[in-house]
Amino acid sequence: MGDRMALVTGATSGIGRATALELARRGLRVIVHGRDESRCRRVADEVAREYGDIVPYLVADFTSLDDVRRLAEDVRALGHLEVLVANAGRYMRYCDVTPDGYETTFQVNHLAHFLLVNELLDTLEASSPARIVVVSSEAHRSGHIDFDTLTCEHRYHGYRAYANSKLANVLFAYGLAERLDPSRVTANALHPGNIATKLLHDIAGVGGDFGRSPEEGAETSVYAATAPELAGVTGEYFVQQRPHRSSEESHDLEIREQLWRVSARLTSAVPAGR
Secondary structure, three states: OOOOEEEEOOOOOHHHHHHHHHHHHOOOEEEEEEOOHHHHHHHHHHHHHHHOOOOOEEEOOOOOHHHHHHHHHHHHHOOOOOEEEEOOOOOOOOOOEOOOOOEHHHHHHHHHHHHHHHHHHHHHHHOOOEEEEEEOOHHHHHOOOOOOOOOOOOOOOHHHHHHHHHHHHHHHHHHHHHHOOOOOEEEEEEEOOOEOOHHHHHHHOOOOOOOEOHHHHOHHHHHHHHOHHHOOOOOOEEEOOEEOOOOOHHHOHHHHHHHHHHHHHHHOOOOOOO
16 A cells, blocks of 8 residues: 555544554555544544554544644544544434534534535545545435535434435535546545444434444444445445445435535535636
8 A cells, every 4th residue: 555645534533443453454544534533542542552553643622623623633633544444423312503503413424524525635635546435324225415404403303413414425426526537536435334432322312232343333434445346436336335226315316415415504614626
């Protein structure tokens, strides 16, 4: 992998941590992102102990779009970026609104990544060939984008909000794929599986050990980020390292383009020429 740089958002636990460690094992220089500095440092130190490479870590809370902009600025300062794994995710049982005024699940899972990727597109294109990997979920099949209720609905339901955000992830990956030259930057989405993480426990509302391990959950993310046979492959949705057809709504061009426009407006992102 040479001197290739990879940013993994939400890399301090679960699938994100497993993804960061595996990418480092494969020779990428990994940027560890999280919202807690001590946890970021712990994972960065773990990479250093395991693979003998001191890796940078960057702290940003995705409930703040200003934090996302600062994260992008810090990544740009590193000079190049070949892989961006949009992994960070949140599930909220009850309605919560960020300081930016948006429902927390929608902002953390979709808007923050929309802004981050658009802020880093020039860096990714200059580092080509580069890959954007968006971690979605099969939950997206239960999602629906209602542009009148992107903040907290009158009858908020945590799982519905999560499913909607995961649908937005797939729509975003497809929107990127349409806008980018696949010989320079590809964009794909994926389902990691039902993984034994805190997020899955929160969604299911139960404790105990169930689901696959985070390491197994990271397999498809790592595959999408590194597999040689995926060079130039873009606009796909992967499950267990194989392309699958995503939900019908995720292929609705009108919804896809409206979501892009609304997301650009809500984040004040200006995807120049896109």
